[in-house]
Amino acid sequence: MGKSLSIFFVIAFTAQLALASDLIQNVSSRNQISLNGQWNVIVDPYDVGDKRKFQAYQGPVSKTKLSEFDFDSAMKLQVPGDWNTQAEELFFYEGSVWYQKFLSLDIDKSKRYILHFDAVNYLSHVFVNGKEAGVHEGGFTPFEFDVTGFLQQGKNSVVVKVNNRREPDYIPTMSTDWWNYGGITRPVRLLELEKTYVKDYALTWKDGEIDVSVEVEGPDKADASVKLSIPELKINKTFRAGNDGKVNAALSAEPSLWTPESPYLYNVKISLNDTDIEDKVGFRTISVDGNDILLNGKPVFLRGIAIHEEKPGGDGRAWSVEDARVLLGWAKELGTNYVRLAHYPHNENMLRVADELGLLVWAEIPVYWDIQFENDLVLNKAIRQFSEMLDRDKNRASVILWSIANETPNTPVRTRFLTKLADSVRSTDPTRLITAAINTQSVTGEGRKIDEDFANVVDVIGINTYCGWYEDDTPEECAEFTWESKFDKPIIVSEFGAGALQGNHGSDSEFFTEEYQSRVFRNNLTMLENMDNLRGVSPWLLKDFRSPRRPLSGVQDYWNRKGLMSEQGIKKDVWYLMKKWYAEKAN
Structure with missing residues (x-):
């Protein structure tokens, strides 16, 4: 049970975690109409839809009028969902697809209506009744538009033009090692809010203090009366917002702190007038001290696994709470206390279930490989993607690490880019640690040395190494490696591993056999035991996943085979090897 002490209100207190103003917090707790389900779609590889005004669709036209499109008779796709796995002919498709859905509304003129998308990949143009509500770039973060002035009584048409074509100035850019799933991949909802709302x-x-920040939006935000209730801490407090609609307060309290062993979550209610918002929030601290990562002031070793956001039983973009429970349940079964959610922000269910299960989280934006580091507009896109991830996940106790990059080249222009990005992240959220996965270690006569200057920028150094797989060294030579670091910082080996086709047995010298995969893992684990600053590992990865870079027929078939499990969730031999190692680490 939670413990409580006296409560006090500090009118001038500035909370540690700054509020961002672009997204509504905790949309699942708001009054809403779901737009999930079947949508009409038109595939538009030549982008003719804008000229033909697909966005203005209001239903089939008379056969006496020329029209070369009709959403009602077009293909149907389910939302949420990617188009690649719903239609065989769209498996490799990259380009524009137009989505259309009718909804009937009884408009309440005293309400405000917000159209919220949990994620659409990648570029989205949103239209309501033929008028453009807004544009969003980025495939893994939420966005929303106020559509109060676009809606009408009765029948309404929502049209979304989605384009997942890769471009040089996008994040991620032209080349990735995961499937470019296109579509409205996460839930869509129409929020019905009061004119003035939290x-x-x-x-x-x-x-000993809970820092509270609240932002009220609307015409009556000044001097708004906001109530906060956390019953188990005996907190029941009313605050008055300032002229800007903001509340900043400090409440003295000693909660039971959230840990992987005891992931305690408190029921929180925030009320404005007659509207309540409910959440479950855990409290914890995270910091570093020399080579150690400190959770609630105590050293913690991160026993982890990396995960891509694919459905547990095969391919396709995962999105549901059921998907999250299966994927993270497998991680718990492995013996982990930490997951690396690679290489982009995963859906919100993953973070909320991680809160419940007691899994620490490395969360990441897709600054991946060689993007346009010299382009300030691309830097702004990276900052925006991080901001949207933070907006959504700021209250999740499980998130302890913000990752700002993966396997980027060691160049001055890249280091300047990532330094500016890190500065922006720290200024926005000083309550969590910054990391990035680096794969540019120096080779020494005894092994490897972590010496690139970018490691100075992060709080925790992430290392990707594929000794015995991509590198020329044999697995046994890897076991003899000595790792050096010129930095007094904790290290997480954020990736290591090897590929194997589940059920493919043979010699431990043959690539893609389970025996060779196990050989690589055994020797890499010996290598890891010799890393003095090692404070966590997340082998690559939980389950096999789709990748267009992996075409080897009969073995890969466009699957990356480095999973500890097959795409169907069948455990490979290496699963049991890691489970045993983690059990020893936990004792």
Whole structure:
């Protein structure tokens, strides 16, 4: 049970975690109409839809009028869902697809209506009744538009033009090692809010105080009366917002702190007038001290696994709470206390279930490989993607690491880019640690040395190494490696591993056999035991996943085979090897 102490209100207190103003917090707790389900779609590889005004569709036209499109008779796809796995002819498709759906509304003129998308990959143009509500770029973060002035009584048409074509100035850019799933891949909802409403809030704990920030939006935001209730801590407090609609307060309290062993979550209610927002929030601290990662002031070793956001039983973009429970349940079964959610922000269910299960989280934006580091507009896109991830996940205790890059080249222009990005992340959220996965270690006579200057920028150094797989060294030579670091910082080996086709048995010298995969893992684990600053590992990865870079017929078939499990969730031999190692680490 939670413990409580006296409560006090500090009118001038500035909370540690700054509020961002672009997204509504905790949309699942708001009054809403779901737009999930069947949508009409038209595939548009030549982008003729804009000229033909697909966006203005209101239903079939008379046969006496020329029209070369009709959503009602067009292909149907399910939302949420990617188009690649719903239609065989779209498996490799990259380009524009137009989505259309009718909804009937009884408009309440006293309400505000917000059209919210959990994610669409990648570029989205949103239209309501033929008028453009807004544009969003980025495939893994939420966005929303106020459509109050676009809606009408009765029948309404929502049209979304989605394009997943890869471009040089996108994040991620032209080349990735995962499938470019296109479509409206996460839920869509129409929020029905009061004209004045609680838009955002953040709660963090440190040194005996819960820092509370609330933002009220609307015409009556000044001097709005906001109530906060956390019953188990005996907190029931009313605050008055300032002229800007913001509340910043500190409440003295000693909660039971969230840990992987005891992931305690408190029921939180924030109320404005007659509208309540409910959440479950855990309180914890995260910091570093020399080579150690400190959770609630105590050293922690991160026993982890990397995960791509694919459905547990095969391919296709995962999105549901059921998907999250299976994927993270497998991680718990392996003996982990930490997951690396690669290489982009995963759906919100993954973070909320991680909160419940007690899994620490490395969350990441897709600054992946060689993007346009010299382009300031691309830097702004990276900052925007991080901001959207933070907006959504700021109240999740499980998230302890913000990762700002994966396997980027060691160049001055890249280091300047990532330094600016790290500065932006720290200024926005100083309550979590910054990391990035680096694969540019120096070769020494005894092994490897972590010496690139970018490691100075992060709080925790992430290392990707594929000794015995991509590198020329034999697995046994890997076991003899000595790792050096010129930095007094904790290290997480964020990736290591080897590929195997589940059920493919043979010599431990043959690539893609389970025996060779196990040989690589055994020797890499010996290597890891010799890393003095090692404070966590997340082998690559939980289950096999789709990748267009892996065409080897009969073995890969466009699957990356480095999973500890097959795409169907069948455990490979290496699963049991890692489970045993983690059990020993936990004792």
